[in-house]
Amino acid sequence: MPLPFLLPPPVLFLMAAAVGAMFTLNALRPARKFWPLVGAGFFASWLTGELAAHHLFWQVVATALFVWAGGLDGWPGWVALLIVSLSWIGLVRIVFDARKARDVTESALREGLGTEYRSVIPEEIGAHVDDHFSLRQRLFPLPVLDGRVEVVRDIVFSRAGGVNLRLDVYRPRGNTKPRPTVLFVHGGAWVIGSKDDQGKPLAYRLAAHGWVVVSANYRLSPRFTFPDHLIDVKSAIRWIREHGKAYGADPSFLVITGGSAGGHLAALATLTPNDPRYQPGFEDVDTRVQACVPFYGVYDFTDRRGIWRGTLLRTILEKSVMKKRLDDDHAAFEAASPMSLVHEDAPPFFVVHGDRDSLVPVQEARLFVELLRAHSRAPVLYAELPGAQHAFEVFPSERTGHALAAVERFLAHQWAQHRREVAHAEGAEEKRPAGVLGEAADATSAA
Template identity: 75%
Template sequence: MPITASIPALFLLVSVASAMFTLNALWPARRFWPLVGAGFFASWLTGELATHHLFWQAAATGLFVWAGGLDEWPSMAALVIFSLSWMGLLRILVQSRQANEVMETALREGLGADYERLIPERFRDGLTERWTLRQRLFPLPIFDGRVERIKNIVFSKAGGVDLRLDVCRPKGLAQNELRPTVLFVHGGGWTIGSKDDQGKPLANRLAAHGWVVVSANYRLSPRFTFPDHIIDVKSAIRWIREHGEEYGANPDFVVITGGSAGGHLAALAALTPNDPTFQPGFEHVDTSVQGCVPFYGVYDFTDRKAIFKNTLLIPILEKAVVKKRLSEARSVFEHASPMSHVRADAPPFFVIHGEKDSLVPVGEGRLFVELLREKSTSPVLYAELPGAQHAFEVFPSERTGHVLAGVERFVGAVYGQWCAGREREVETRAAAG
């Protein structure tokens, strides 16, 4: 068969494969677990790189048309399929831009229409910053020249492991100058992941705009068993309390954040300040935090509402993480669940979840927010992002830019409120003295 005769068939095959990626990004598999894992990666890469998919599909179409023309029906069918795929990708791009409105609505509803006045003046300059053209074209975390990164500081030794963290801070930070602190906890199903491969867009943005961001590792399953993970996160908070000033981190103001398993650990740490079962050997240390921003987290190890009924969450927890059966050790699973620790004095929360999350159903975020709002006296913000998949903010995508801008506004407002509270305390003591 001549090569030119096979071009229309190849054109059709490529168009169908491309359309399947687009279709999966719009409606990812969530029920049949063997398809969920592969479907997640395909949906994630398509959804956050939709512009790139649009360009390469258009380029491929042009190449095929140039090589084989449109005389045969497979080529005509391929052109129709590609056109439908482009329409789907354009819809994904529209959903990505909607993240800006979703975040802004959450901020105004949770903090008030004039919330920006709460943000200290020095932290307002970068609020409108957007990704550069280079970042859009090459969507990998690029080190920001305005940021100084101090890597692999040992903050704890546990179970024969040297636990390490990185500090990202504004370049040129004056000695003895303290900046508000954000602690980032990576995800990975409590079994994989590292500070080295997650949280870079967040750390770069906040550190470039005046914050100190600490990214910490923790012990992973199956080698280690819960609660080792949360103990290590609390150890990172302890390190900030005891050594943060040496690196410009204000030890008195810490907001904790993380995604997926990191979202679970961040929320659990925020809701269990000074819980001795989660900080053995350093019970005297204040492990409270001043705010929490969990991304697409797991908040209930017991799955009380059967939100994870079609997933492998409980089997993974039983076999690799907790290493006990839920039916035989329910209290252990309960104690590991942020939902079991919602409290009136919880710090401000901003819960963020993608509408199309394949791995942690969006119902998990909704239920957690509902329970928090019933008890907490602090603001509880919630942003449900149209079209967003799990781990969406790994890439500096259009959606990621809008979401991180909203997160920066939130932590800035929380910091401003905290500063105002400290000033009132000083004035009260001065008046009483």
């Protein structure tokens, strides 16, 4: 029985095929320079790139329905079939690109930590470091939940500028002992975003595997001005040092991570430990961290290599975040740039970025890693993920699963190293008094 359509089925089929193909093409080659298209292009590319299998499914189903309804009864329908077939090929390529994240991240770990890095990871924290998301979670990406995790929400950790700043604590359900801890800093171009809508795949994964994850808010521009954001991140570190133990955190081992603007703030907090300029009222608190894992971060406010051309980043920084022009106060922008603050005592870094990031060009991450490796004595790992867009790990996708598994392996390795160093230091302390007394006794006998 023919179905009533305002337009012939072949024409409707062609229109639908064109829309689907545009999503696929934009995921493969997202808009980067023409800023009016960048925003919409990013969302389309992001959704298609991380949910490529879902897009392939709906395109196949739609094609079958159009064929059943008579979509091939005219030449537009056959053109549509050709277009949609090419779209499917593109989506399959995106799926395979996502799977490459496993090998890319593993290569980064082996290069940075050594081929035998897994051998030092203890079973109690390393039993699940290769786990992927469940099939149910990959089929239905949202919401991200895990019954093994307990979340304590909306703890006020600071009050600044008339704002109560809150954080959430993700911890293993029923946990009874201090666990290695991760602080997550959300993104949003320093002007939007919150702890409630980012970082959940990472937080639930780590907490389910024995970690404590703290996700904190910070003051946002344009109401507030840099370095207010950084001060708030350091206030969250202070809270973990002073109160984290009551929530299952181990204040002696803290790693910081974040995405985009959160990646910038995480890197900046890591590279400015105990800097009194960013710790007003708590200058004596130790704000050092044991490692940093920035995702698709902004690492340079000065655009020293001309990477930003054609983007809105400079406008956002000058109008909303710094509230001054780069040309008028270059030193202030330098002080806000992780690239300008790399030093030999920086802790280990694992930098993760996508090669199709249309909001923060991948060249930014490459240069930051180059500078870190030239100055830092600690390992600097870099994983450039094929096909990954900005904010890729918001979804529990194929790519995200491989990337977060690698991040967990990195964190587990750092925690194992930390435990060995602590045990070595405690052993040295136990031996030192006897040694000192022995030396004193020998000196007395000689006299």
